Amino acid sequence: xxxxxxxxxxxxxxxxxxxxxxxxxxxxxxxxxxxxxxxxxxxxxxxxxxxxxxxxxxxxxxxxxxxxxxxxxxxxxxxxxxxxxxxxxxxxxxxxxxxxxxxxxxxxxxxxxxxxxxxxxxxxxxxxxxxxxxxxxxxxxxxxxxxxxxxxxxxxxxxxxxxxxxxxxxxxxxxxxxxxxxxxxxxxxxxxxxxxxxxxxxxxxxxxxxxxxxxxxxxxxxxxxxxxxxxxxxxxxxxxxxxxxxxxxxxxxxxxxxxxxxxxxxxxxxxxxxxxxxxxxxxxxxxxxxxxxxxxxxxxxxxx
Numbered sequence: 660x661x662x663x664x665x666x667x668x669x670x671x672x673x674x675x676x677x678x679x680x681x682x683x684x685x686x687x688x689x690x691x692x693x694x695x696x697x698x699x700x701x702x703x704x705x706x707x708x709x710x711x712x713x714x715x716x717x718x719x720x721x722x723x724x725x726x727x728x729x730x731x732x733x734x735x736x737x738x739x740x741x742x743x744x745x746x747x748x749x750x751x752x753x754x755x756x757x758x759x760x761x762x763x764x765x766x767x768x769x770x771x772x773x774x775x776x777x778x779x780x781x782x783x784x785x786x787x788x789x790x791x792x793x794x795x796x797x798x799x800x801x802x803x804x805x806x807x808x809x810x811x812x813x814x815x816x817x818x819x820x821x822x823x824x825x826x827x828x829x830x831x832x833x834x835x836x837x838x839x840x841x842x843x844x845x846x847x848x849x850x851x852x853x854x855x856x857x858x859x860x861x862x863x864x865x866x867x868x869x870x871x872x873x874x875x876x877x878x879x880x881x882x883x884x885x886x887x888x889x890x891x892x893x894x895x896x897x898x899x900x901x902x903x904x905x906x907x908x909x910x911x912x913x914x915x916x917x918x919x920x921x922x923x924x925x926x927x928x929x930x931x932x933x934x935x936x937x938x939x940x941x942x943x944x945x946x947x948x949x950x951x952x953x954x955x956x957x958x959x960x961x962x963x
Contacts, residue, residue: 662689712752719746719762726760734760754842755835771903778862780955782915782948783888786934789852790948792956797852802844803885810837845887849894857898864955865892867911909958915951919943 666685670677677685720727724736728749744766752759780792788799803810813834820827856863870889892908899906909915917929924940934947 662692711754712750714748714750716748719749721746721762726762728760736760754839756832757839771901774858774861774902774904776860776904778864778956778959779856779860780864780915780952780957780959781856782951782955783865783868783886783891784948785882785886787948788886789891790946790952792949792952794949796948799886800844800848801882801885802841803881805844806837806841810834810841813837845885845890849887849890853891853894853898854902857895857902857904860904862905862907862959863895863899864907864909864959865895866913866915866951866955867908868892869911907959907962909955913955913958915954915958916947918950918954920945920950920953920957 663686666674666689715729715731717729718727719729721740721742722733724739725733726736726740726749727733728751740762742762742764744764747763747765750761750763752761777793782790784790787796789797791797813830817827817830817834820830868888870883876883895906914925917926918924919926919938919941921943922938922941924938926936926939929936929947935945936947937944
């Protein structure tokens, strides 16, 4: 707001041409700037640090296992890019001691055929990553929990080393490699699961979870961040479009967990500690997560 007031003062003397356009344009630009700064400092607070990458445009060519980039010349690749279409840009990034190049291309993609599989409801959780309405439960690799002790040990060792020393640089590299291993383990699991679901199920129903709000819970935040619910939804959103299936998102306060999937009775409350329960109306016995997934599937039918 302070910058907005300052800009209004400058309009009369420095920028009279701004009166010719909508006042919304500069207001929205300042809002975007404000949001960018907030996201940046939130990332620093979360330990995301600096994104070691840059983007290039211009003359970019791909040859077998090599890519030619402006000013950098021909660079050998570890694998064939396997791309088609017109190359628009290249983003070069570094993870620990490895460099990657990501190419943005313009290609014609045909409309996908509609998937003929069943509609399923999916309930995400911490005990099991997903519980599906057909009774299937899938565990998450939880790579952060697996490597947490080692990560703490390396971080503590790194913090004690003299700044600027070669040993500290070696320690930073080892720490970055471990972070990369954790990230890659989570990515591999997530991509394989979302691809299979999007290719084999005609409709996928999930809840609109307030993941950012849940991360405020000090006791559960690390576990929630480790499984990656937000990334799961993001990948399903674009992969269902790619492969011809449909993603349906139930409202945030839809009572999937505390509703009996047999008779529709809704419990007054359902604490997280309750994993199984019996319906007081019809007596049906429920697994909390599978019951929620079945209700989500029924939601898709009700809104169809």
